[in-house]
Amino acid sequence: MSLLDYFRSSAKPTANIAKERLQIIVAHERKQRHGPDYLPQLKQDILEVIRRYVSISEDQVSVQLEQKEDDLSVLELNVALPEERSA
Amino acid sequence: MAKIIVVTSGKGGVGKTTSSAAIGTGLALKGHSTVIVDFDIGLRNLDLVMGCERRVVYDFVNVINGEANLNQALIKDKRVNNLYILPASQTRDKDALTRDGVGKVLEELKENFDYIICDSPAGIETGALMALYYADEAIVTTNPEVSSVRDSDRILGILHSKSNRAERNMDPIKEHLLLTRYHPERVAKGEMLSVDDVKEILAIPLLGVIPESQSVLNASNSGCPVILDEESDAGMAYSDAIERLLGETIDFRFLTAEKKGIFKRIFGG
Numbered sequence: 001m002s003l004l005d006y007f008r009s010s011a012k013p014t015a016n017i018a019k020e021r022l023q024i025i026v027a028h029e030r031k032q033r034h035g036p037d038y039l040p041q042l043k044q045d046i047l048e049v050i051r052r053y054v055s056i057s058e059d060q061v062s063v064q065l066e067q068k069e070d071d072l073s074v075l076e077l078n079v080a081l082p083e084e085r086s087a
Numbered sequence: 088m089a090k091i092i093v094v095t096s097g098k099g100g101v102g103k104t105t106s107s108a109a110i111g112t113g114l115a116l117k118g119h120s121t122v123i124v125d126f127d128i129g130l131r132n133l134d135l136v137m138g139c140e141r142r143v144v145y146d147f148v149n150v151i152n153g154e155a156n157l158n159q160a161l162i163k164d165k166r167v168n169n170l171y172i173l174p175a176s177q178t179r180d181k182d183a184l185t186r187d188g189v190g191k192v193l194e195e196l197k198e199n200f201d202y203i204i205c206d207s208p209a210g211i212e213t214g215a216l217m218a219l220y221y222a223d224e225a226i227v228t229t230n231p232e233v234s235s236v237r238d239s240d241r242i243l244g245i246l247h248s249k250s251n252r253a254e255r256n257m258d259p260i261k262e263h264l265l266l267t268r269y270h271p272e273r274v275a276k277g278e279m280l281s282v283d284d285v286k287e288i289l290a291i292p293l294l295g296v297i298p299e300s301q302s303v304l305n306a307s308n309s310g311c312p313v314i315l316d317e318e319s320d321a322g323m324a325y326s327d328a329i330e331r332l333l334g335e336t337i338d339f340r341f342l343t344a345e346k347k348g349i350f351k352r353i354f355g356g
Contacts, residue, residue, distance in 0.1 A: 013277025018233050019284045026240045026288055033244045 089197035093222040097238030099209030101230045102267040107206035108136045109314040113329035115170035119201040125175035126218035127208035138310025148176035151188035181214040224261040231280040263294035272344040295328030298341040
């Protein structure tokens with residue numbers, strides 16, 4: 001960086017932001033890659049059923065399929081229910 | 088045994104064709120008979136980068152359809168021995184590439200060449216899938232920039248699941264990372280992802296780092312692969328990558344910013 005640039009620019013370095021964002025999105029996409037094609041739709045359907053009873057947002061439901069052994073897969077469903085408000 | 092190497096990336100404009108031309112030429116310079124195949128049907132450009140655009144008579148799709156034989160379609164490079172180009176069709180679309188058709192042409196090329204370099208189109212449609220399907224090795228061309236890195240990771244997923252080797256449970260495709268358009272100065276300032284950042288995210292072995300260089304544009308302007316410009320940093324970086332592709336272990340160059348004199352430090356440039 002030249003001395004003139006030093007006074008001219010106040011821009012913050014952004015490479016570390018790029019790296020962090022990439023690590024998150026790549027990890028997320030790799031997880032989905034190994035799942036079957038129906039998984040996103042399954043998640044939507046589960047979300048809809050739960051929404052009939054409780055109002056929750058998409059990020060409160062996680063659906064994951066894990067291959068445990070050759071002949072055993074585990075479907076893991078995690079729902080974070082909002083706090084019950086007493087009337 | 089002939090090797091099929093795909094040069095791929097997902098994202099467009101990262102340097103696949105430039106790299107295919109440089110790597111194919113570099114392997115031929117090392118004495119290996121090499122053919123570079125353009126898979127970008129409808130958007131042919133390898134011929135321009137290699138400087139043989141006016142010598143195209145028949146193309147890849149003509150050979151697949153039996154309208155010409157391989158010898159009629161292959162273009163011999165005038166500068167380097169043992170180097171040939173198989174141009175893409177400019178008038179058809181990507182659906183002209185069928186798995187069987189591509190497989191037959193590659194089988195025939197394997198009988199006559201040591202290396203078959205497949206220059207993939209951008210995207211993840213038929214052309215790109217065909218270019219990587221039969222590959223033994225893949226050179227994943229990536230820029231140090233978020234969209235390119237993400238697309239490269241997507242391509243790695245496709246190499247793992249949709250290639251011939253994956254479908255037949257053979258040994259997986261050998262993957263190489265080729266980082267192009269690298270600005271050591273901007274990395275030093277924290278403005279650009281570093282080699283180590285990209286390596287950490289994609290987690291595949293590094294084949295080469297090609298610095299951003301005027302010589303790359305000069306090379307494509309004149310239709311002469313940049314690896315033939317032995318004076319240029321990009322040309323030397325590609326030559327190093329060839330050594331590594333052939334199994335040598337050599338140090339990486341052009342990873343750090345040039346030291347600037349006091350004049351440049353004050354006034355920039």
